[in-house]
Amino acid sequence: MKFFSFWRSLASFRVRIALNLKNLPAEVVFVDIDANAHRADDYRRINPQMALPALVEDDGTVLVQSLAILEYLDETHPQPPLLPKDARGRARVRGIALMVACEGHPLLVPRVRRYLDHELNLRDTQQDAWRRHWTIETLAAIEARLAGDKETGRFCHGDTPGLADICLAGHATVAAMLQTDLKPWPSVKRIYETSMAMPEFATAHPLAQPDTPEAMRPKG
Ligand SMILES: N[C@@H](CCC(=O)N[C@@H](CS)C(=O)NCC(=O)O)C(=O)O
Numbered sequence: 126m127k128f129f130s131f132w133r134s135l136a137s138f139r140v141r142i143a144l145n146l147k148n149l150p151a152e153v154v155f156v157d158i159d160a161n162a163h164r165a166d167d168y169r170r171i172n173p174q175m176a177l178p179a180l181v182e183d184d185g186t187v188l189v190q191s192l193a194i195l196e197y198l199d200e201t202h203p204q205p206p207l208l209p210k211d212a213r214g215r216a217r218v219r220g221i222a223l224m225v226a227c228e229g230h231p232l233l234v235p236r237v238r239r240y241l242d243h244e245l246n247l248r249d250t251q252q253d254a255w256r257r258h259w260t261i262e263t264l265a266a267i268e269a270r271l272a273g274d275k276e277t278g279r280f281c282h283g284d285t286p287g288l289a290d291i292c293l294a295g296h297a298t299v300a301a302m303l304q305t306d307l308k309p310w311p312s313v314k315r316i317y318e319t320s321m322a323m324p325e326f327a328t329a330h331p332l333a334q335p336d337t338p339e340a341m342r343p344k345g
Pocket residue numbers: 133134135136137158163175176177178189190191192226234235236237
């Protein structure tokens with residue numbers, strides 16, 4: 126399969142983690158959002174929404190939306206599972222994943238930032254305040270869901286990583302990029318650190334991709 130990805134894309138980060146956890150090979154096609162390659166005809170034909178990621182199966186089937194892709198990978202390659210076996214557990218995990226993928230992240234994507242900048246003419250400080258506000262709101266919502274809940278374990282749900290941890294990792298990475306200390310959200314911080322200690326998460330990190338600009342890579 127072909128995986129259309131961009132280093133900084135958090136939705137692509139989610140799919141990279143799932144491919145790693147399931148040890149699935151994919152041919153990665155890099156689409157440079159900063160160069161507007163996602164708006165060019167050849168990518169628009171794949172995903173008319175002009176957003177990353179997309180997954181194209183060998184028979185040409187196109188899949189878009191990271192959570193749909195993650196669930197597809199989980200159904201077609203069930204080991205290790207990304208969702209619990211029980212319906213309540215699955216609803217809990219999806220609920221946490223959606224706090225990021227459906228509530229927090231959509232307010233931070235480039236097309237929204239472009240609108241704030243070009244159409245609403247917000248100053249840099251206002252745009253920065255927007256990003257911080259929605260990042261922190263999401264961190265607080267996840268923390269409130271995780272803290273003190275008996276279902277929370279080493280990871281968001283029990284002791285193995287899954288869909289919720291994949292989404293949490295992306296969101297905590299945004300916070301780190303905004304130099305936001307995760308201390309006020311101890312469950313998020315702990316689970317993020319536990320996740321990122323796994324090579325499947327670490328090698329999927331935005332700053333560790335082949336298309337990550339040299340200047341963005343961690344030094345040393
Ligand atoms: N809900 C979508 C989000 C897709 C999305 O917005 N991706 C961003 C990168 S993380 C993108 O391609 N943005 C392009 C733009 O906003 O112009 C998903 O989870 O796949």
